[in-house]
Amino acid sequence: MTAVDERPAESAEIGKARRRKEDQRLITGRTKWTDNIVLPGMLHLAMVRSPFAHAKVTSIDTEAAKGATNVVAVYTAADFPDGMGACANAWPITPEQVTPDHLPMVTEHVACAGEIVAVVVARSAAAARDAAELVDVDYEELPAVLDAKEALKDEVLAHPDKGTNKSAFWRLDSAEAGTGGSVDEAIAKAREDGIVIEREYRQQRLVPAFMEPRSTVVDPTGEQVTMWTSTQVPHILRFLIAATTGMPESKIRVIAPDVGGGFGGKLQTTPEEFITLAVARKLGKPAKYTETRSESLLSAHHGRDQYQMLTLAATKDGTVTGLKVDLLANLGAYVAIVGGGVPVLGAWMFHAIYKFPAYQFNCQTVLTNTTWVDAYRGAGRPEATFAIERLMDELAAEVGVDPLEIREKNWIKHEEFPFVSVSGMTYDSGNYEAATARAKELFGYDELRAEQKQRRQSGDPVQLGIGVSTFTEMCGLAPSRVLGQLSYGAGGWESAAIRMLPTGKVEVITGTSPHGQGHETAWSQIVADRLGVPFDDVEVLHGDTAIAYKGLDTYGSRSLVVGGEAVVRAADKVIEKAKPFAAHLLEASVDDLEFKDGRYAVKGTDKGVGITEVALATFASHNYPDHLEPGIDADATYDPVDFSFPHGTHLCAMEVDTETGASTIRKYVCVDDIGQVINPLIVEGQVHGGLVQGIAQALWEEAVYDDNGTLVTGSFVDYTLPTTADTINFVTDNTTSLATTNTLGTKGVGEAGTIASTPAVVNAIVDAVRDRGIHDIQMPCTPARVWAALQSAGSAEVAQAQPHFHEEAANNADPGTTGEGSGS
Amino acid sequence: MTRITVTVDGAKYSDDVEPRTLLVHYLRETLGKVGTVVGCDTSNCGACTVHLDGRSVKSCNVLAVQVDGHEVTTIEGLATEAGLHPMQESFHEHHALQCGYCTPGMIMQAIDVLNTHPDPTEEQIRLGLEGNLCRCTGYHNIVKAVAAAAKAPGAAAVSSSKVGD
Ligand code: FES
Ligand code: FES
Numbered sequence: 001m002t003a004v005d006e007r008p009a010e011s012a013e014i015g016k017a018r019r020r021k022e023d024q025r026l027i028t029g030r031t032k033w034t035d036n037i038v039l040p041g042m043l044h045l046a047m048v049r050s051p052f053a054h055a056k057v058t059s060i061d062t063e064a065a066k067g068a069t070n071v072v073a074v075y076t077a078a079d080f081p082d083g084m085g086a087c088a089n090a091w092p093i094t095p096e097q098v099t100p101d102h103l104p105m106v107t108e109h110v111a112c113a114g115e116i117v118a119v120v121v122a123r124s125a126a127a128a129r130d131a132a133e134l135v136d137v138d139y140e141e142l143p144a145v146l147d148a149k150e151a152l153k154d155e156v157l158a159h160p161d162k163g164t165n166k167s168a169f170w171r172l173d174s175a176e177a178g179t180g181g182s183v184d185e186a187i188a189k190a191r192e193d194g195i196v197i198e199r200e201y202r203q204q205r206l207v208p209a210f211m212e213p214r215s216t217v218v219d220p221t222g223e224q225v226t227m228w229t230s231t232q233v234p235h236i237l238r239f240l241i242a243a244t245t246g247m248p249e250s251k252i253r254v255i256a257p258d259v260g261g262g263f264g265g266k267l268q269t270t271p272e273e274f275i276t277l278a279v280a281r282k283l284g285k286p287a288k289y290t291e292t293r294s295e296s297l298l299s300a301h302h303g304r305d306q307y308q309m310l311t312l313a314a315t316k317d318g319t320v321t322g323l324k325v326d327l328l329a330n331l332g333a334y335v336a337i338v339g340g341g342v343p344v345l346g347a348w349m350f351h352a353i354y355k356f357p358a359y360q361f362n363c364q365t366v367l368t369n370t371t372w373v374d375a376y377r378g379a380g381r382p383e384a385t386f387a388i389e390r391l392m393d394e395l396a397a398e399v400g401v402d403p404l405e406i407r408e409k410n411w412i413k414h415e416e417f418p419f420v421s422v423s424g425m426t427y428d429s430g431n432y433e434a435a436t437a438r439a440k441e442l443f444g445y446d447e448l449r450a451e452q453k454q455r456r457q458s459g460d461p462v463q464l465g466i467g468v469s470t471f472t473e474m475c476g477l478a479p480s481r482v483l484g485q486l487s488y489g490a491g492g493w494e495s496a497a498i499r500m501l502p503t504g505k506v507e508v509i510t511g512t513s514p515h516g517q518g519h520e521t522a523w524s525q526i527v528a529d530r531l532g533v534p535f536d537d538v539e540v541l542h543g544d545t546a547i548a549y550k551g552l553d554t555y556g557s558r559s560l561v562v563g564g565e566a567v568v569r570a571a572d573k574v575i576e577k578a579k580p581f582a583a584h585l586l587e588a589s590v591d592d593l594e595f596k597d598g599r600y601a602v603k604g605t606d607k608g609v610g611i612t613e614v615a616l617a618t619f620a621s622h623n624y625p626d627h628l629e630p631g632i633d634a635d636a637t638y639d640p641v642d643f644s645f646p647h648g649t650h651l652c653a654m655e656v657d658t659e660t661g662a663s664t665i666r667k668y669v670c671v672d673d674i675g676q677v678i679n680p681l682i683v684e685g686q687v688h689g690g691l692v693q694g695i696a697q698a699l700w701e702e703a704v705y706d707d708n709g710t711l712v713t714g715s716f717v718d719y720t721l722p723t724t725a726d727t728i729n730f731v732t733d734n735t736t737s738l739a740t741t742n743t744l745g746t747k748g749v750g751e752a753g754t755i756a757s758t759p760a761v762v763n764a765i766v767d768a769v770r771d772r773g774i775h776d777i778q779m780p781c782t783p784a785r786v787w788a789a790l791q792s793a794g795s796a797e798v799a800q801a802q803p804h805f806h807e808e809a810a811n812n813a814d815p816g817t818t819g820e821g822s823g824s
Numbered sequence: 825m826t827r828i829t830v831t832v833d834g835a836k837y838s839d840d841v842e843p844r845t846l847l848v849h850y851l852r853e854t855l856g857k858v859g860t861v862v863g864c865d866t867s868n869c870g871a872c873t874v875h876l877d878g879r880s881v882k883s884c885n886v887l888a889v890q891v892d893g894h895e896v897t898t899i900e901g902l903a904t905e906a907g908l909h910p911m912q913e914s915f916h917e918h919h920a921l922q923c924g925y926c927t928p929g930m931i932m933q934a935i936d937v938l939n940t941h942p943d944p945t946e947e948q949i950r951l952g953l954e955g956n957l958c959r960c961t962g963y964h965n966i967v968k969a970v971a972a973a974a975k976a977p978g979a980a981a982v983s984s985s986k987v988g989d
Pocket of ligand 1: 873
């Protein structure tokens with residue numbers, strides 16, 4: 001099928017590189033960040049946090065702090081006998097999942113460093129912080145378990161009362177589900193007469209590290225409470241405050257003002273939010289809490305942290321016959337809001353763009369005494385994409401062909417869409433050939449391969465490697481019925497409303513909650529086209545539960561494909577609703593009207609009336625059809641029928657200095673197919689930012705704990721975000737096959753860059769040194785790690801690095817030679 | 825408490841401050857200049873960058889008492905009645921911001937880079953902005969915006985002394 005035929009008619013706004021409406025306040029310093037909010041009589045909070053990863057609180061002495069100048073109160077959990085709400089897990093992946101209670105403030109048991117044991121309330125943030133130092137807490141230290149593999153042994157328990165560290169086990173098996181064959185049979189057959197590749201990859205722990213530290217202001221005005229907070233999920237937060245504190249939902253207003261980045265890191269309902277709420281209510285005074293960066297790195301949730309055990313079976317010519325995935329995911333101290341579900345999202349993605357006949361995905365989640373882990377840009381899908389794209393390179397090396405050739409052999413051809421994957425997902429559209437051809441051309445693939453060969457032959461100390469990543473992802477979370485089947489605690493719909501103001505201006509209310517994505521601009525473009533009104537006449541309102549009264553917020557690249565579709569449907573309802581009014585004004589029959597470019601015209605005449613004129617006429621209501629109520633505003637709730645599946649081909653050239661281990665990015669090209677582009681400028685920005693976050697996982701970032709469970713990367717000195725000096729300019733382009741599951745044909749783009757780029761970079765580094773017997777380098781591929789790999793290359797240690805998951809089974813792929821590329 | 829007198833964005837202020845008060849907190853909490861923001865506690869992020877007598881400084885790394893008798897320009901002092909500063913324009917034009925949290929500091933630092941290198945190479949821009957972190961943009965468009973601003977008249981010209989005149 002060629003979805004291109006269904007492209008919407010040539011239109012003025014969609015596809016235009018509109019400069020963003022959001023920018024004016026952001027470039028002039030007029031932004032409304034939560035921490036900018038000052039209310040009369042506002043008090044400031046400082047948290048007293050456990051320095052220990054695992055401990056029992058034996059006593060807390062708050063007297064000295066209480067006596068400090070300008071301190072109003074010091075509270076511990078004991079001061080809130082009715083509790084202060086709870087940090088909920090919204091997605092238990094199995095009914096038996098072990099889910100420790102996660103209360104905002106510790107009563108006795110500390111399960112990770114940074115947990116809050118007391119809160120100081122003072123006239124200024126500085127006074128609160130000073131006094132927090134005076135709170136004297138006695139701890140009885142307990143042994144801590146930090147690493148997922150250690151946790152699996154159940155020798156040291158993160159929550160001794162639970163009796164186990166194992167939280168849940170989740171499986172998807174294509175034979176059982178009837179979507180494919182038996183993976184064990186495929187592997188057994190490949191061991192006899194084919195290729196078996198077994199690898200273990202590590203997805204290191206990362207920190208989302210949004211630039212705006214989290215901040216919450218609560219104003220308890222009489223019975224009602226307003227909370228401003230730096231969140232991606234104001235609606236979900238409001239619901240969970242009501243559900244866990246017993247406050248009537250109608251008394252709670254949550255506002256996400258300007259929010260400085262999230263990347264998944266702000267989709268949590270946090271202890272700090274619940275504590276600020278409880279303190280403000282207890283004192284009847286507005287209260288503010290703003291975290292320091294060190295607190296943010298320690299106590300805002302982390303991402304990734306998985307071990308991936310992978311077995312790929314193929315025939316000798318490189319046709320994949322099966323993939324088995326055994327995932328071990330470290331959830332940290334608690335099962336965060338969707339923490340248990342994030343690794344499971346990989347279940348539908350490990351087979352990526354390929355036609356694997358058999359597949360099995362197993363996921364074991366474990367609890368440890370570390371910061372809780374949840375969604376970070378991509379959430380489950382980058383991990384899966386990394387694994388399969390690394391494996392496809394390994395397979396190419398084993399067969400002795402170009403990595404693009406092995407992918408093409410196995411991928412879904414463009415004429416095969418819609419295609420039902422081995423995990424049962426229906427890929428609606430795509431064209432991997434087109435994206436790859438364009439990427440190769442922009443990259444100069446053949447020339448760079450020639451240069452690589454030449455450098456290899458001449459023994460250049462700086463070797464060139466080329467990394468490929470042909471990714472897909474599923475986004476647009478999510479059809480509510482699918483979420484129901486997965487026991488997810490909410491639906492996946494999104495809502496929008498359109499108000500036609502009498503002066504001809506249009507207000508769009510969206511349930512999505514942007515924090516950098518440019519929804520105000522993109523939604524304006526969509527509505528301008530749909531209603532035929534000027535772009536500048538559209539105002540987009542969001543992020544306030546009293547205004548955008550219904551919504552499920554922004555995460556999982558859902559805003560455009562789900563929220564944007566709701567906007568389209570609300571606009572279409574306005575057009576339908578206004579039609580009888582237009583007919584009445586024109587003294588024509590509804591059937592004779594057609595709507596185009598903002599006007600209802602009587603077919604075959606030059607008579608017509610603009611939709612904004614209808615808005616004014618219904619406002620005056622002097623003259624309208626008897627059987628109608630005056631007004632043409634409309635709202636819509638859209639429940640997606642399916643996910644959307646953007647894809648793309650990313651090519652990365654890395655130069656690796658074999659004498660120092662340092663690697664530099666030489667060139668990066670990506671061609672993404674994200675369906676209909678609403679605003680190419682915004683899309684490009686999303687891709688650039690995503691790329692750098694993915695590249696950062698490959699090269700620089702890692703959250704590291706010492707043996708005692710202290711986060712040693714607890715500041716920006718040690719947690720090394722990339723800078724301008726580390727990065728390069730990118731070459732980006734798009735090919736287009738429209739999504740068939742929404743009106744505009746859009747797919748998500750927010751996470752694509754992050755999902756695709758990590759394996760492209762690591763594949764490039766490994767490709768540069770593969771001829772020396774290296775077939776993997778653990779992320780982040782720091783110079784020290786690359787150098788160490790080069791030093792031990794060819795030694796017995798490297799030769800045995802190939803894991804054998806089934807020790808009794810003979811591994812047909814000779815471990816001594818799989819690292820040697822075309823030689824084997 | 826120590827009395828300081830300081831010109832900020834062209835207006836003269838006099839206040840008693842605690843000696844330990846950081847410039848960024850003086851700007852935000854005493855003057856209400858919340859356009860300048862805090863992104864870290866280790867002087868790494870550059871979100872708090874302002875100009876002190878025409879040169880960029882990280883205002884979390886300067887004590888309020890140190891600016892006594894000096895001139896400070898923040899992001900809020902850049903635009904004039906005539907319109908936005910060319911660097912602000914260029915950030916808008918080239919989509920050099922997403923969430924915008926790094927933007928005030930980034931713009932102030934970018935102006936400083938052009939003050940030093942009126943006709944910068946890409947490398948000079950990249951090295952000049954190295955102390956300012958952005959998590960959203962991947963820097964591509966920021967570098968592009970600064971390079972484009974260098975070509976615009978008046979992009980490097982603004983300094984606090986000019987504004988203060
Ligand atoms: S706040 Fe980060 S450098 Fe000043
Ligand atoms: S635009 Fe968000 S941190 Fe730079």
